[in-house]
Amino acid sequence: xxxxxxxxANWPLGLLHPVGALLGWLTYLASPSxxxxxxxxxxxxxxxLRQRWSAVAHTGRMVAEMPRLWGRPANQMLGDRVQWxxxxxxxxxxxxxxxxxxxxxxxxxxxICAQAYAExxxxxxxxxxxxxxxxQAWLAEVMVHARNRPHLLASPATLSGVRQLMxxxxxxxxxxxxxxxxxxxxxxxxxxxFGRPAYTMTMAxxxxxxxxxxxxxxxxxxxxxxxxxxxxxxxxxxxxAGPAALMAAIAxxxxxxxxxxxxxxxxxxxxxxxxxxxxxYNRYKxxxxxxxxxxxxxxxx
Numbered sequence: 110x111x112x113x114x115x116x117x118a119n120w121p122l123g124l125l126h127p128v129g130a131l132l133g134w135l136t137y138l139a140s141p142s143x144x145x146x147x148x149x150x151x152x153x154x155x156x157x158l159r160q161r162w163s164a165v166a167h168t169g170r171m172v173a174e175m176p177r178l179w180g181r182p183a184n185q186m187l188g189d190r191v192q193w194x195x196x197x198x199x200x201x202x203x204x205x206x207x208x209x210x211x212x213x214x215x216x217x218x219x220x221i222c223a224q225a226y227a228e229x230x231x232x233x234x235x236x237x238x239x240x241x242x243x244x245q246a247w248l249a250e251v252m253v254h255a256r257n258r259p260h261l262l263a264s265p266a267t268l269s270g271v272r273q274l275m276x277x278x279x280x281x282x283x284x285x286x287x288x289x290x291x292x293x294x295x296x297x298x299x300x301x302x303f304g305r306p307a308y309t310m311t312m313a314x315x316x317x318x319x320x321x322x323x324x325x326x327x328x329x330x331x332x333x334x335x336x337x338x339x340x341x342x343x344x345x346x347x348x349x350a351g352p353a354a355l356m357a358a359i360a361x362x363x364x365x366x367x368x369x370x371x372x373x374x375x376x377x378x379x380x381x382x383x384x385x386x387x388x389x390y391n392r393y394k395x396x397x398x399x400x401x402x403x404x405x406x407x408x409x410x
């Protein structure tokens with residue numbers, strides 16, 4: 110499988126994306142449980158049927174582009190293939206010197222956000238991101254080597270990984286989190302997400318509260334074929350400052366209030382381009398048991 114992965118890494122996005130869209134639809138049609146989940150989640154968010162169909166294809170494109178993103182040689186720059194919208198937001202946050210927390214939901218090409226940040230800003234302020242190791246041995250090995258790049262360190266979602274995030278912030282560096290990912294048991298609270306209770310991580314708000322770091326929301330928009338031809342780019346990274354309501358909630362130090370505000374900020378970001386969100390993710394599932402407990406996380410912070 111790893112050999113096939115790196116073969117696909119050499120395919121152009123113009124070929125990977127159509128193949129991915131087809132695979133997305135085949136999965137949707139072949140899996141009743143997956144189909145029901147997408148239908149339920151998109152209806153809950155108030156999406157149209159056309160947007161739902163587009164989301165099915167974009168999920169496939171997201172999976173298909175992973176080999177190219179992870180298999181890209183470390184010395185091969187993204188360059189103009191990734192454009193930024195409002196990079197001054199990131200620059201202003203970094204200028205505060207208190208560390209920067211980037212929050213990116215599972216929307217569009219979320220993998221491109223950390224790589225694009227590392228290439229543009231990482232020489233001065235490196236970025237550390239937290240990731241969940243894959244269950245498949247071959248993919249876990251690929252992830253270890255592929256996600257670490259110049260000025261970009263990927264740490265596993267373990268106690269040592271959380272400590273690494275805290276150290277990075279205290280040194281005025283940048284960290285990245287996916288706040289719409291279901292955390293382990295004891296590492297979250299139940300908070301509304303598109304009108305339904307979802308187990309939501311408290312780590313993001315806790316790190317921001319304890320360090321006083323800046324918060325910026327990022328999303329990596331995947332461009333269509335015509336857009337790529339017109340703009341000469343494959344992705345656009347959108348940056349916006351953490352909303353005032355989110356910052357105020359985090360300042361209270363209350364986990365439930367902060368988690369609710371984080372979810373609200375993610376909802377607003379997702380609805381800017383809802384067809385590219387990963388609606389098939391089982392966002393409302395219960396937390397899994399892991400070694401990292403709330404008490405350990407508190408000690409790490």
